[in-house]
Amino acid sequence: MRYAVFLFLTCTIVAGCEREAPTPAVTPAAASPVKESPAAPLPAVASMDEATLNAWAQKGKQVWQAKTCFMCHSLNGVPLAGPSPIGVWGSKQKLADGREVLVDEAYIRESILDPAAAITAGYTTQMVSFQGQITDEQIVAVTALFRTLKDGPAKAAPVPVVPPATGVSPR
Numbered sequence: 001m002r003y004a005v006f007l008f009l010t011c012t013i014v015a016g017c018e019r020e021a022p023t024p025a026v027t028p029a030a031a032s033p034v035k036e037s038p039a040a041p042l043p044a045v046a047s048m049d050e051a052t053l054n055a056w057a058q059k060g061k062q063v064w065q066a067k068t069c070f071m072c073h074s075l076n077g078v079p080l081a082g083p084s085p086i087g088v089w090g091s092k093q094k095l096a097d098g099r100e101v102l103v104d105e106a107y108i109r110e111s112i113l114d115p116a117a118a119i120t121a122g123y124t125t126q127m128v129s130f131q132g133q134i135t136d137e138q139i140v141a142v143t144a145l146f147r148t149l150k151d152g153p154a155k156a157a158p159v160p161v162v163p164p165a166t167g168v169s170p171r
């Protein structure tokens with residue numbers, strides 16, 4: 001009987017100890033912050049390969065809808081309040097103030113964030129800035145969309161590959 005009581009007490013003590021066991025201390029390793037990958041730099045649209053470009057352009061179409069770009073810029077050549085994005089990538093755009101600018105990533109970005117900085121000739125300042133309403137990633141996506149529209153329907157004919165000039169033969 002004594003033995004049984006002893007055993008009972010021991011069990012109770014052990015169980016109690018277990019219950020009071022302190023939660024394991026957080027080791028420095030576990031406490032160290034989750035290694036967040038530093039925000040990956042966004043790719044430059046001009047140097048995207050075709051597969052990457054098309055993937056981004058797909059996102060761009062969603063942004064186009066979500067951010068209501070479609071209300072003023074049509075993707076099928078129908079004239080709306082804003083200029084058509086078809087065929088402008090890589091071209092020179094005439095501005096209302098007489099300047100000519102290359103339509104590249106920087107210009108498209110500026111047009112979205114600060115539309116009044118460069119007004120496309122023939123248009124007015126109807127576009128409001130999307131500053132604070134569109135992420136850098138979404139701008140890249142829309143820019144990729146512009147690049148895929150580079151050869152709009154009218155210019156889609158394949159360009160013949162001209163072999164490089166061989167130069168003057170030594171003899």
Ligand code: HEC
Nearest residue numbers: 067069072081082083108111115118119120123124126127
């Ligand atoms: C309320 C109508 C309106 C909406 C919505 C709108 N735009 Fe515009 N956008 C314009 C007008 C008008 C111009 C021409 C005047 C100017 O340059 O600001 C323009 C110009 C541009 C240009 C310069 C194009 C060129 O060929 O010079 C880009 C790029 C552009 N918009 C992108 C966008 C994107 C991307 C969105 C959606 C996030 C958007 N716009 C939403 C009206 C709009």
